[in-house]
Structures are given as structure tokens and as C-alpha cells.
Amino acid sequence: MATACQGPAVSPQDRLTLNDAKINEIIAQMTLEEKVNMLHSKTNMSSAGVERLGIADMNYADGPFGIREEGQPNGFMSAGWTLDSATYFPTGSALAATWSEELAYKYGTGMGKEARLRGKDVILGPAVNIQRLPVGGRTYEYLSEDPILSAALALEYTKGCQDEGTAVCIKHFAVNNQETNRGSVDAQLDERTLREIYLKPFERAIIEGGAMSVMPAYNKVNGDYCSENEHLLNEILRGEWGFKGFTVSDWGGTHSTMGAMLHGLNVQMTGSNYLGQPVIDSIAAGKLTEELVDEKVRQILRVRYAIEAVPADVANTVMTSQPESQQIALEVARKSIVLLKNEGVLPISQDVKKIAVIGQNAVLKTQSGGMGAGVKALYEVTPLEGIQAKAAEKGIEVSYAPGYKTIAFRWGPAPENLDPLEARSNDEPADPALVAEAVALAKDADLVLFFGGTNKSIETEGSDRKNIKLPCGQEELVQALYNANPNLATVLISGGPTDLQVLEPVSPSIVQGWWNGTEGGTALAEVLFGEIAPSGKLPFTFPVKLEDSPAYAMGNFPDPNGAGGDLFSLMFRPDVLKMSPEERQKFIDSLPKPVSKYTERFYVGYRWYDTKEILPMYAFGHGLSYVVFSYHDMKAKAGKDAVTVTFTLKNEGEMPADEVAQLYVHREDSQVEWPMKELKAFKRVSLNAGESKTVTLTIPMKELRYWDEAANAWALEHGDLELLLGGASDDIQLATHVNI
Numbered sequence: 001m002a003t004a005c006q007g008p009a010v011s012p013q014d015r016l017t018l019n020d021a022k023i024n025e026i027i028a029q030m031t032l033e034e035k036v037n038m039l040h041s042k043t044n045m046s047s048a049g050v051e052r053l054g055i056a057d058m059n060y061a062d063g064p065f066g067i068r069e070e071g072q073p074n075g076f077m078s079a080g081w082t083l084d085s086a087t088y089f090p091t092g093s094a095l096a097a098t099w100s101e102e103l104a105y106k107y108g109t110g111m112g113k114e115a116r117l118r119g120k121d122v123i124l125g126p127a128v129n130i131q132r133l134p135v136g137g138r139t140y141e142y143l144s145e146d147p148i149l150s151a152a153l154a155l156e157y158t159k160g161c162q163d164e165g166t167a168v169c170i171k172h173f174a175v176n177n178q179e180t181n182r183g184s185v186d187a188q189l190d191e192r193t194l195r196e197i198y199l200k201p202f203e204r205a206i207i208e209g210g211a212m213s214v215m216p217a218y219n220k221v222n223g224d225y226c227s228e229n230e231h232l233l234n235e236i237l238r239g240e241w242g243f244k245g246f247t248v249s250d251w252g253g254t255h256s257t258m259g260a261m262l263h264g265l266n267v268q269m270t271g272s273n274y275l276g277q278p279v280i281d282s283i284a285a286g287k288l289t290e291e292l293v294d295e296k297v298r299q300i301l302r303v304r305y306a307i308e309a310v311p312a313d314v315a316n317t318v319m320t321s322q323p324e325s326q327q328i329a330l331e332v333a334r335k336s337i338v339l340l341k342n343e344g345v346l347p348i349s350q351d352v353k354k355i356a357v358i359g360q361n362a363v364l365k366t367q368s369g370g371m372g373a374g375v376k377a378l379y380e381v382t383p384l385e386g387i388q389a390k391a392a393e394k395g396i397e398v399s400y401a402p403g404y405k406t407i408a409f410r411w412g413p414a415p416e417n418l419d420p421l422e423a424r425s426n427d428e429p430a431d432p433a434l435v436a437e438a439v440a441l442a443k444d445a446d447l448v449l450f451f452g453g454t455n456k457s458i459e460t461e462g463s464d465r466k467n468i469k470l471p472c473g474q475e476e477l478v479q480a481l482y483n484a485n486p487n488l489a490t491v492l493i494s495g496g497p498t499d500l501q502v503l504e505p506v507s508p509s510i511v512q513g514w515w516n517g518t519e520g521g522t523a524l525a526e527v528l529f530g531e532i533a534p535s536g537k538l539p540f541t542f543p544v545k546l547e548d549s550p551a552y553a554m555g556n557f558p559d560p561n562g563a564g565g566d567l568f569s570l571m572f573r574p575d576v577l578k579m580s581p582e583e584r585q586k587f588i589d590s591l592p593k594p595v596s597k598y599t600e601r602f603y604v605g606y607r608w609y610d611t612k613e614i615l616p617m618y619a620f621g622h623g624l625s626y627v628v629f630s631y632h633d634m635k636a637k638a639g640k641d642a643v644t645v646t647f648t649l650k651n652e653g654e655m656p657a658d659e660v661a662q663l664y665v666h667r668e669d670s671q672v673e674w675p676m677k678e679l680k681a682f683k684r685v686s687l688n689a690g691e692s693k694t695v696t697l698t699i700p701m702k703e704l705r706y707w708d709e710a711a712n713a714w715a716l717e718h719g720d721l722e723l724l725l726g727g728a729s730d731d732i733q734l735a736t737h738v739n740i
């Protein structure tokens, strides 16, 4: 740590350059072949070091919410290990629902520690893209629709992980907001939207958190693939943000030798057809220089020397999942659960003696599936198990019926002995026999807990949902349950928003329960039985209907021209499979290219609904508790570097509870176009029953700037700001003005 006598503190990125002299000496000893060998995969999850010089390989692990099961060297199929069961942490949107920087940091430490136990140097995460589309297949992996919330959590995850000696590989850089045609879609957007919305989470994690590696996304941005995008990788990431580490293409996301070499890629994952021999050939032909290769190797070695390789005889000697991380997973799950609506059914009353738990989502494990982000968890407490354990302590009887059956995720072909009910498509209507069985239990119970939502076959990497309807006949089922017994609460087990138009009127209480990790069922039961107050807040908007959401309303998604030609969907076509990699690329390049226009600009999520005055079903930031909070004495002060807001927050209830106070900014008389309001600061505050606390929120002045397209620079507009304070974007309790 630098002191006053040592001069200014070294920035987190510049810290990576402290070994440059030694690194340059090592590079001088390397052959060209050894250097180029570091620029592509060695195995499916590693890139090479140089054994002769004592440089260890770089070992990667998926991310982002559990160290992925060990795969075969040449692919993702299980290696069949026994010590590789990890802690399954709550998925991205659940972490974001905590709105807790402190928990994001701890989460990062848990991931970083377990990575080292498995001998990994780099976690392929956090995944921090903005949730632009309610249907987005990776909404559950990503954090929020809001850049300030996403950035704060991305930063803390990064710091926590890297403090444990594991590098992050923050992904997917950038504008990776849809899975449809993800391998080739061109995201077309203006510079202001890019800077203010889509780059924010990356910017903070890289500049302030010192993120050591970055994964360019599959898609293109404004015409160029992210893995060879001069503007993103060379101008912004390295040029403006001072990034000193290395970039790793998404798996199969490298597209050319010259493009990747000249425009900012360090490592091709996976394969070597672009950054292997062709690099050596291009140098021989005078098209590339060896100095450029040296520069790329230097960037990789900076991380190699910042991260101590785990010795082979230390790695994998104990189980990956450890109690300390399981405890972090539990803490996050406890604070992530969002009470969307409560007409008195929750917490479960002491008069309840018999509970009917209905819905297959109460028993489905959610650790695997969704592709890269799946986890082989050491254990996973399902919602039903959590409820049964808690009910047993209290002498309450619990019955269960599936009510519907859905396709559980599995790799590879379905086994022959598949239960025919499991082969259903998610669009099928309710099954009368399953509904009848569930209704009988509901009638006989004091309380019905209905578990709806999606699963990881529906919300998954590689495809977007067709719609956000509740699948498998859940709407018909919940109506029948309510008719049988209106003392009913719904728990939604899903990663993204769902359409609640039918469910809402027949569900007096609704909880968003997420995919909440190893201890998800434990945390859920604590909330349902009222041992802890719910305190999660929505990190994204639940629209009334899909068509209300910005990209749909603007006709930007689905792509109105429907152009295909996606690398990933084509890879499964038998004729394409027969082609050589070069032929395949040529063929793909010859197809019309899909485009995603971002003409909704920065009106993403609540910025859109607020400005257009479209009422959502549940607003961004919404989340109830078992207590109410009151806000008092708001004061604001503008200094040179920041706007500071203080206020008093009181828990008016009879149990300890957390509130997430949110501060939004509304511009008045502005010459610049702004959304109606924007989140600028937030804080999770714990309060005992009846307790008051003075809370301070700070908005750094730089967060009030906008991207001035004419000047191609950040600019601060002086004038009057209205500061809006409350417990949700649609629950503003106090307001005041400040002049900046």
C-alpha cells in the first residue's frame, strides 16, 4: 500500500504492471512458438504457460455462481471427479435482489476461495450484462436492468474474488443482451446508450476493482465482433479505462487472425485456428509483428504473476464446497427473497396446522441446467425440504402434489425410462389429473403454498423465452387452487420476470423466490414462517405484459426481419457439421446477418416505464417487508465531488428488518434529454424493531454526468436536481432539491 512519502497510490489496473521488468526478461527468453502457444486454448478450460520457464498454465472455471463441475480436457462432459462438488450460490438476479454491496463482496470471496480449492486461476464471471429483455435467456445470470446497481455489485464481486487470489474474467463485454442469434447478432446502438447503460458495470469493475481479465461477448457491436472490436477493446477498455490485463474470447467467439490480433484479443477460446499457427505465418509474411505478440503475452503474464498458481499437489485435495461458502450462500438467499404482494397470508400464521405445497418447482433442483452456469452442488435444499424441516419443528403437517410437471434440464438425449409427463412441452395446458390431485390437497389444508415460475430448460443460455407466460398450465392450476382454498400464497421460482396477469387476482400473497442456491429452501422457509422479514427488492421490472417492455414496444425485438445465420444454431445442422471449420465460417459469413436495433436507447427497464407512464405489474426496486419503514428529515448538500443526502429511517414494526433505501434523480429544466428518473445511490439498512438510524447516501458528481455525443466526452450539466428518496422506484417517500 502506497503512503504519502511514496507518492500517489497505484491504481488497481496499474498494480498489474508492477512485475513488468521481470516479465519482459522472461519474454526475451521465449521462442515465438512458446509465445503464440499462450494465445489460444490448451484444453477446453485452460490456456498454456511455458513449462520450460516455470510459467504455469492458466486454469479457468465457469462461473458465475458456483465452480463448475470438472469437465473432460476436450469438452464439457463430466470428468467424473468426486471432490468437485461446489457451493451453489444464488444466481445473478437473486444476488442483485439483495442490493447489498457487502454480500456481493462476500459472494466474490466464496467464489474465489472455492476456485483455488479446485486449482483454478480465473473465474469466468461475474456476468454483468444489463437485463434489456424480460425474455432474455440469461436474465437469471445477469444482475439488473439498472447500470448503477449492476456496477456496484459487479465491483464488489470482483474485489471479493480477487482478494482471495483468483482473477475474475468479467463477461460478456459488451451489449450481450439476447441469446437469439447470439453468435452473430449485431447490436446497433448509439454511443450515449452504450456508455451510460451497457458499459457501466464493466467500467467500475475494471477501473475501481482492477478486474484482471475480460471476456468479449459472442455478438457484434455496431458492426464488429466483440472479440475484434477496436472501439470496445482498444479504444475504451485499454485506452480510456487503462485495462492492463488480458481478454479471453467467449468459447467459439473468435472470428479471425488479423481482426483478433489487431483489435484487442489475447486468448482464443477454444481452438487455435486463428491465434495459433496463422499468427506465426502472418509474422513470417510481414503482416503482423512479433512485438504485438510480446505485448499480448505481457498482458497475460501480468495476471499470471498477480495470481499465484495453485500447486498441483494442493489443488483438489478437499471438497470444493466448504461450510464458510455455504453460509455466504445462505446469507445471500435470506436477503434476496422479494415479497411482491401480501394480503395477510404471510408470514404463516400460528393457526395453520396443515399446509398443502403444490407445484413441481417446490421440488425441482435448480443447480444444473442453463448451460455454462450450471453447478454440481454438494447439496441443495429444495423449497419443499426447507418447508418440511421448519414445519416439523412447529408440529405442522405438510402435504405435496406436483400440480404440473415440466421438463427438467438434462444434458444429452432423454433417457429411455423418461416419465411421459416429463416429456411435455412447456406450452401444454394443465393436466386434469394433476390438477384434481392438487385441488384435493388444497381443500384439505389450512394454507396453500403454490410454487410456480420457470426452470432452467425455459430460462437458459443459448435461447430466449418465447414469452414470459407461466408455463405448464400453471395459470389454470392456480385458479383451481384458489377456488378450492383462497388462503393461498404463491412462490415464484425463476430467474427473470413472469406475466402475472392471471395469477395476481387469485394469489393474495406473492413471493419472488429465485433460484437461490444450495441453501435456497432453508432461507425461503425462514421468510415464509416469519423468522426473518423479507428484504429483497426487484432488480428488474415485472411488466404487466411483454409488449409493454421497451424493445418489444419499439419493434426492436424479436428482429422484425428474422434473419438467421447464427453460428450456434447452425452448428447442430448435419450438413454444417460435416464442413471444415473454414468452410463453416465461410458459409456462415455468406448468410444474411441478424441485427438488433437499440432505438429505445437508454430507456431500459424502469427508465422506459416511468418516462412513458406505463404502469408495471411490479416496479423496479419494489419489495415489501413484514414491517413498514418511515423516512424523515431528508437533507441534501452539493459539494465539489459529490451530492450527499442524509435522512432518518425508522422501522415501525415489531421485528428486526432490513430496508433498501433508494435515491433517484429527476432533472428539471434540462437542456439534455433524460429519463424521468434514474437510480443514483442506494443502501441496505438493518433496523431492530422500533429503531431509527441516520443514513447517508452519496452520489459521486461523476455519476451525474451524461455522454455528450457532440463532444464525444462525458459532460456535467449544471442546474437543479430533484432528489427522490424511497423504498422502490414507485414508492418515493421524500423529495428535495439541490443545485449542482
Ligand code: BGC
Pocket (backbone or CB within 6 Å): 062, 124, 171, 250, 251, 372, 461
Ligand atoms: C458462455 C460463457 C461461458 C463459456 C464457457 C459460453 O457458451 O457464453 O459464459 O463462460 O461458454 O463455458
